[in-house]
Amino acid sequence: xxxxxxxxxxxxxxxxxxxxxxxxxxxxxxxxxxxxxxxxxxxxxxxxxxxxxxxxxxxxxxxxxxxxxxxxxxxxxxxxxxxxxxxxxxxxxxxxxxxxxxxxxxxxxxxxxxxxxxxxxxxxxxxxxxxxxxxxxxxxxxxxxxxxxxxxxxxxxxxxxxxxxxxxxxxxxxxxxxxxxxxxxxxxxxxxxxxxxxxxxxxxxxxxxxxxxxxxxxxxxxxxxxxxxxxxxxxxxxxxxxxxxxxxxxxxxxxxxxxxxxxxxxxxxxxxxxxxxxxxxxxxxxxxxxxxxxxxxxxxxxxxxxxxxxxxxxxxxxxxxxxxxxxxxxxxxxxxxxxxxxxxxxxxxxxxxxxxxxxxxxxxxxxxxxxxxxxxxxxxxxxxxxxxxxxxxxxxxxxxxxxxxxxxxxxxxxxxxxxxxxxxxxxxxxxx
Numbered sequence: 001x002x003x004x005x006x007x008x009x010x011x012x013x014x015x016x017x018x019x020x021x022x023x024x025x026x027x028x029x030x031x032x033x034x035x036x037x038x039x040x041x042x043x044x045x046x047x048x049x050x051x052x053x054x055x056x057x058x059x060x061x062x063x064x065x066x067x068x069x070x071x072x073x074x075x076x077x078x079x080x081x082x083x084x085x086x087x088x089x090x091x092x093x094x095x096x097x098x099x100x101x102x103x104x105x106x107x108x109x110x111x112x113x114x115x116x117x118x119x120x121x122x123x124x125x126x127x128x129x130x131x132x133x134x135x136x137x138x139x140x141x142x143x144x145x146x147x148x149x150x151x152x153x154x155x156x157x158x159x160x161x162x163x164x165x166x167x168x169x170x171x172x173x174x175x176x177x178x179x180x181x182x183x184x185x186x187x188x189x190x191x192x193x194x195x196x197x198x199x200x201x202x203x204x205x206x207x208x209x210x211x212x213x214x215x216x217x218x219x220x221x222x223x224x225x226x227x228x229x230x231x232x233x234x235x236x237x238x239x240x241x242x243x244x245x246x247x248x249x250x251x252x253x254x255x256x257x258x259x260x261x262x263x264x265x266x267x268x269x270x271x272x273x274x275x276x277x278x279x280x281x282x283x284x285x286x287x288x289x290x291x292x293x294x295x296x297x298x299x300x301x302x303x304x305x306x307x308x309x310x311x312x313x314x315x316x317x318x319x320x321x322x323x324x325x326x327x328x329x330x331x332x333x334x335x336x337x338x339x340x341x342x343x344x345x346x347x348x349x350x351x352x353x354x355x356x357x358x359x360x361x362x363x364x365x366x367x368x369x370x371x372x373x374x375x376x377x378x379x380x381x382x383x384x385x386x387x388x389x390x391x392x393x394x395x396x397x398x399x400x401x402x403x404x405x406x407x408x409x410x411x412x413x414x415x416x417x418x419x420x421x422x423x424x425x426x427x428x429x430x431x432x
């Protein structure tokens with residue numbers, strides 16, 4: 001056969017090589033937080049849509065088949081996290097409880113997930129993978145699969161960087177100007193704040209090593225073999241970290257090339273609102289208030305007196321209220337409830353978004369910035385260069401804006417009738 005006759009065959013062969021240029025990717029996510037997985041799922045589905053063969057271990061299998069996306073479900077191994085916290089638990093969630101959740105509780109989650117039959121099958125499998133993707137959270141129990149399958153490791157964080165995540169990438173973490181994830185500081189700290197930030201950051205890293213890394217090392221070797229290298233060594237070979245942050249809505253800080261901010265990765269084209277919810281919102285002539293305590297806290301567990309106070313206040317507002325909670329008796333006509341609400345679609349319909357007194361709201365802020373006008377500022381951290389204000393100061397400023405002397409604000413708060421009158425006036429103020 002002459003060379004000219006071979007050219008079409010060679011061209012087809014080259015095209016075939018290009019078409020099959022895809023990777024086999026294994027994603028492993030032991031934590032059953034739905035708000036976490038929303039971000040991870042966006043990346044995994046994006047990889048699958050580009051022709052990569054994606055296999056995902058998670059608590060959230062797809063409801064319908066997705067091309068190139070294979071689920072290894074462990075959804076029955078843990079109690080559902082969504083709507084699992086009572087109000088009392090949330091109110092008493094202090095530093096100790098939070099760190100216990102990060103280290104001890106997540107370690108227990110790993111133990112349960114490792115016992116799932118599908119994980120046993122994965123451990124015994126001889127499959128080949130080109131890349132491992134895991135969540136970087138409280139414990140690193142699944143990064144040992146990077147060693148088992150001899151594949152590079154990428155980690156994802158559904159929040160800003162955690163204190164123990166910087167060292168594995170050599171990311172700058174100078175506590176003199178980089179505030180800890182757990183502390184309400186900005187980059188401009190006073191001396192006592194820098195001192196406390198330094199001590200706290202060092203203590204948390206020490207705690208992560210002794211209460212997370214060492215126990216998880218034993219757990220991983222139990223299931224993945226005694227020849228498993230130290231998890232710290234595997235972690236230091238992490239190729240890339242994706243963090244759900246962006247300097248425009250968080251504290252700007254130095255990042256090495258191996259740490260990439262992907263805030264807003266989870267955002268997708270909006271879907272359609274349920275018909276009853278869409279009608280409820282469209283018929284609101286005076287606007288809508290969306291009230292949520294997050295995906296974990298069950299609103300119906302709120303103390304009865306607090307719940308009744310909110311219901312009484314909401315019932316007197318001209319606005320309609322959408323409240324993420326289980327339905328309970330005695331709801332006014334202007335309130336609609338739901339256990340899992342389409343936040344993105346609600347925000348798009350409202351057009352503007354003002355967030356007040358939230359603590360963990362990063363996903364919500366990103367939705368507001370992407371699809372609507374964000375007015376006001378969430379009180380997670382104070383703006384740079386401004387003096388710190390206490391929550392009492394915010395109340396006083398609001399009262400002065402409606403013409404009330406702030407000296408008697410406590411008495412006003414205790415006088416329900418007068419308080420409601422001023423709330424009604426404040427609700428009619430134009431947002432600057």
